[in-house]
Amino acid sequence: MKKKIAIIGAGIAGLTLANLIKKNSDFEFMLYEKEENLSLDDGFGIQLATNSVSILNKIDFKKINSKDIFHPKDIDFFTIKNEKICDLEISKFNSEYSKYTTLKRSTLIEFLKDEIYTQHLRFGKRIKEVTELKGKVLIKFDDNTNDLVDYVVGADGIFSNTRSFFEKKKNQPSFKKAIAVRSIFNMNHNLDIKVKNISLFMGSNLHLVIYPINKKNELNLVCIIRDKKYDPDNIKSLIERKLLTQNPNFKDLFKNDLKSWPLYSSPKILPSSNQKVFYIGDAFNGFLPTLAQGAGQSIESAYELFNLIKNQNPDAANVYFKKRSERVKIIKRRSDFNFFAFHFSSPVMQKIRNIFLKFLIKRKGFINSYLGTVYKN
Numbered sequence: 001m002k003k004k005i006a007i008i009g010a011g012i013a014g015l016t017l018a019n020l021i022k023k024n025s026d027f028e029f030m031l032y033e034k035e036e037n038l039s040l041d042d043g044f045g046i047q048l049a050t051n052s053v054s055i056l057n058k059i060d061f062k063k064i065n066s067k068d069i070f071h072p073k074d075i076d077f078f079t080i081k082n083e084k085i086c087d088l089e090i091s092k093f094n095s096e097y098s099k100y101t102t103l104k105r106s107t108l109i110e111f112l113k114d115e116i117y118t119q120h121l122r123f124g125k126r127i128k129e130v131t132e133l134k135g136k137v138l139i140k141f142d143d144n145t146n147d148l149v150d151y152v153v154g155a156d157g158i159f160s161n162t163r164s165f166f167e168k169k170k171n172q173p174s175f176k177k178a179i180a181v182r183s184i185f186n187m188n189h190n191l192d193i194k195v196k197n198i199s200l201f202m203g204s205n206l207h208l209v210i211y212p213i214n215k216k217n218e219l220n221l222v223c224i225i226r227d228k229k230y231d232p233d234n235i236k237s238l239i240e241r242k243l244l245t246q247n248p249n250f251k252d253l254f255k256n257d258l259k260s261w262p263l264y265s266s267p268k269i270l271p272s273s274n275q276k277v278f279y280i281g282d283a284f285n286g287f288l289p290t291l292a293q294g295a296g297q298s299i300e301s302a303y304e305l306f307n308l309i310k311n312q313n314p315d316a317a318n319v320y321f322k323k324r325s326e327r328v329k330i331i332k333r334r335s336d337f338n339f340f341a342f343h344f345s346s347p348v349m350q351k352i353r354n355i356f357l358k359f360l361i362k363r364k365g366f367i368n369s370y371l372g373t374v375y376k377n
């Protein structure tokens, strides 16, 4: 009999796994999403390095219209005053088929849902109860429907509700005392940047990243600001107090629609306590966004799990956890270090950091070990 998989959560991780199963196996599967639809209206950007693009290629990523994506070549590093420090050629990790790619999150979700939509996706579903029955898992949802499956995959984000049904140990995400503010703007601005590159500005207790998200002249802006409290009603005043006092030239970039989030990360890497239950994406581990690898790791974890299930590996649970946690440690160390180094408030520390950055960026060995191990495909 065909094995059946329930995927809880239709974000990047859950949808990627669903696509891999649909395209490359004959397992039965169903995606259960708590919302009534997939949020396609927020047009904010996402960066995908070669490690995730090479996996998306296995599910036909090339069919995305080339006008809706961008391949930046370099990251330009600036001080918050818009003085260039140095640049890094990220395209050197590209191959002919997998290139560092930026796009709107909604473009990625549209692509991922394309083959999945009606048949394998149920909306408005939240788990109410789980029980083990004859070697399978019976999931009851709060609309009184149920499903009997061989595997459950929690892909429901950093605050994973699935974990609360299967795990005794809590792994409550911790607020990192930082806020992300995002917007989209077009090419008209008064900054001295190359709009085809990724521009990263480092200031006191904040940093800002600008990058193109398509070939229609739209740029994504994300500003990470350290602040003890998240107050969504006062984001404009936060920008004024923390950023515009350091460089008023950014003012025009924050005129459009702004979206903000408090930043959380997972404190511990914990295994699943049930051999039939797996966690992928942010439900496995949520990262700080300072290495732009959250979505990339969601895609990677879906791919790793898919291969183990497809090959019916009898030790899938242990192999998955071992490989995934090793990978998470590498990404976490770098994301946490960037979060620390991008935000120095002391001018002396900023100067020292900039000298180190200029020096290290020219060292092939350093770049290959700091980024090459992350972007490897």
Ligand SMILES: Cc1cc2nc3c(=O)[nH]c(=O)nc-3n(C[C@H](O)[C@H](O)[C@H](O)COP(=O)(O)OP(=O)(O)OC[C@H]3O[C@@H](n4cnc5c(N)ncnc54)[C@H](O)[C@@H]3O)c2cc1C
Residues within 6 Å of the ligand: 008, 009, 010, 011, 012, 013, 014, 032, 033, 034, 035, 045, 046, 047, 048, 125, 126, 127, 155, 156, 157, 158, 161, 162, 180, 181, 222, 261, 280, 281, 282, 283, 287, 289, 292, 293, 294, 295, 296, 297, 298
């Ligand atoms: C400011 C910022 C910038 C970022 N930039 C980048 C970037 O440039 N590159 C990058 O790679 N990553 C980036 N990320 C991270 C990336 O967006 C996330 O890591 C990624 O989206 C996680 O995907 P996911 O599918 O695991 O979880 P989510 O995207 O959180 O999806 C979870 C899904 O599960 C559903 N769900 C939740 N609870 C339940 C439930 N109880 N039952 C059923 N369904 C449920 C949700 O509605 C949602 O659809 C960024 C994050 C932030 C905050």
